[in-house]
Amino acid sequence: MKKRVLISVSNKEKIGEFARGLVELGYEIISTGGTLQALRHENIPAMSVEDVTGFPEILDGRVKTLHPFIHGGLLAKRNDPDHQKQLADNGIEPIDLVVVNLYPFKQTLERGDATESDKIENIDIGGPTMLRAAAKNFADVAVVVDPEDYADVLQALKKNELDEQKRKALAAKVFRHTATYDALIAEYMTELVGEEQPESVTFTFELKQSLRYGENPHQKAAFYKQPLGSKFSIANAAQLHGKELSYNNIRDADAALQMVKEFTEPAAVAVKHMNPCGIGIGASISEAFKKAYEADTTSIFGGIVAVNREVDQETARQLHEIFLEIVIAPSFSQAALDILQAKKNIRLLTIPFEDANKREKLLTSVEGGLLVQDQDTFTFEDGNISIPTKREPTAEELASLKLAWKVVKHVKSNAIVVVGDRMTLGIGAGQMNRVGAAKIALEQAGERAKGAVIASDAFFPMSDTVEEAAKAGITAIIQPGGSIRDEDSIKEADKHGIAMVFTGVRHFKH
Structure with missing residues (x-):
């Protein structure tokens, strides 16, 4: 029996090469809308979903794959005689592989000019439904949501090695993906109606990096970032120099950021173990750092420094004289970089300060639970x-x-x-x-x-x-x-x- 693959992708990166490889392996392609046009443009044979369902896409494409001829083909158990009989009785052919990624909801939220209507129209319905159906039936159907997996899946198909364990791993990735997608939608809709303490919360984070270890070498750890979190964050820092950040570096650096954002005048903050060991303000950033250093010349050793102005040559010379783990700033002059990059182990990070006053919820995990609170933004003037x-x-x-x-x-x-x-x-x-x-x-x-x-x-x-x-x-x-x-x-x-x-x-x- 001819194998079938359903391809419907918003992100068309690498899809032509993958689809051509599937055709060479004997797959018959079913596709939709823009994906169908892209495949045909590359002379890759494909039939439309309408050819399969006998029903046209309607409501500006809001309904195209929500049909028993599609979902019956995805959800039928291959080893269940009754399921197979129902497929035959209804003229439904099974679908063996699903390649789907979703409308760019996250990217739409990031667009400054996106209207509420734009955001709502980029909530995918058919895509998540097909992904979930195929992932549920991983025993018989393979499902691919990430273009980075195309090459590995194609190679496994060529070697007849796309076994149940690999299909199960692909299915797990799908459910993580749809959970993240739904979490972003839920967060947007909750904010839209101004709900401050909903009956449940679902926060989603993306892996930024695996860490060598956690607070101590015997603890495993990883660093995740919020997809639409504040740019004023260690998770969004650009590292210009130095080795990878550790778990403790990240915690301390975050503490330093929260302190330095208190100031509008030139300020320097030195942190050890999430507490300040010296803070200074001045007419220039070099004067501010001089005061932060003189506040506690002992504890600053091996510490983290954050400043709220560009690090210039004079300040870089001061920083160079001390052993520091990290220096964080909005920017570094080239002369400052020339001085500081001469030190092999110092980490230099830049962070945009434009988002410094963006108020986000603080999340603190406890065993079996999560505490959520507003940031402490109360000032003397308040x-x-x-x-x-x-x-x-x-x-x-x-x-x-x-x-x-x-x-x-x-x-x-x-x-x-x-x-x-x-x-x-x-x-x-x-x-x-x-x-x-x-x-x-x-x-x-x-x-x-x-x-x-x-x-x-x-x-x-x-x-x-x-x-x-x-x-x-x-x-x-x-x-x-x-x-x-x-x-x-x-x-x-x-x-x-x-x-x-x-x-x-x-x-x-x-």
């Missing part, structure tokens, strides 16, 4: 600012407090940040009590704490943190307020002439 102390901060102190408030948001709780002279001076991260975090930050700042300010990510449950700050010479504090014992902290601040600012919002980071 706060319900009040000053409960007798003394108000000076203009210089207020500038430092604003910087400290931006930084503390990105430090693991409990968090205390000491700031002065447009740079961090001490950072206490991830402690089990707030006064412990304060002691670490103040000890790191040392003598530099005199005349500096501190920020706390959450309120003071008692006055001990203010006491420690006063001993170190801190002159102003910013914190959310809201403790039942706020008055104790306010009295302690007044006692030492410390100005205190309440924001009304905490910045926990777990």
Whole structure:
């Protein structure tokens, strides 16, 4: 019996070569619309779906393959006598191979000029139906959705090696493909109607790279990216130099990006283990990096640096003097690249900052579940600012407090940040009590704490943190307020002439 293949592809890459190979193997081709025209243009014999069904394509092509003569041929079990009898009784011929890829829905979403109507018309119906039917019947039917598989499938057919295990693998790929396709449609439609917490969510990600290992060498890992995610992402970074990123590199680099996007003025962020070890701002990016480096000249060793301006020659010379894992920037001047690429192991990444303020949901996996929340985009300007102390901060102190408030948001709780002279001076991260975090930050700042300010990510449950700050010479504090014992902290601040600012919002980071 003659073998039949149904070919209907939106992406016509490599299809001519594949189809010609199938014809040489004795396949009879059934095709639709534009694919049929493309095959006939290359003088590849093919019949139309209409020739098979006896029914024309209707509704501007919305209905063409949804017919028993197609789906009966796909879904019939070859080893079931009753199925075979029904095929014969109804004049249906089996289809042995399906080659289908779908309307470009994702690409349509990416088009800036695409209308809602354009997007809806690019939701494929017949394609997924044929793919799913063929994939379900993998015991008898082979199905190919990815042009990258054409050569391997053709070779396997020539050698009569397209066995059930290979057909099952192709079917699994189809179901992943249609699941991704449907997930994008579901996400688009959910956003279209403004549903914020639907009864179910399906996020889809595409493999970007396999990783050598995860957090530790005994853990397997891979890096996936969202198909339509923000361009301001490590997943969309262009790597100009250096070896492949590791799992920990990616986590740290993402943390650095989230910090540096807080700033509009030239800023530099140094990160170790997802916490900042130094942040500085300045009139130029070289000045900003100098401050970030001087904030903690020890911890920056082996760290990750992100800046929000082009890395110029002067900044590159500074970076070159230190062992760094990664430098991230919007761009690098050629002179800067010449300097930094002389270091074999440093990784240089560029990321477009245009999408820096795009708000995406944060996804955090827990065993057996997923937490979904909005990003913490709350700023000082958004706060319900009040000053409960007798003394108000000076203009210089207020500038430092604003910087400290931006930084503390990105430090693991409990968090205390000491700031002065447009740079961090001490950072206490991830402690089990707030006064412990304060002691670490103040000890790191040392003598530099005199005349500096501190920020706390959450309120003071008692006055001990203010006491420690006063001993170190801190002159102003910013914190959310809201403790039942706020008055104790306010009295302690007044006692030492410390100005205190309440924001009304905490910045926990777990």
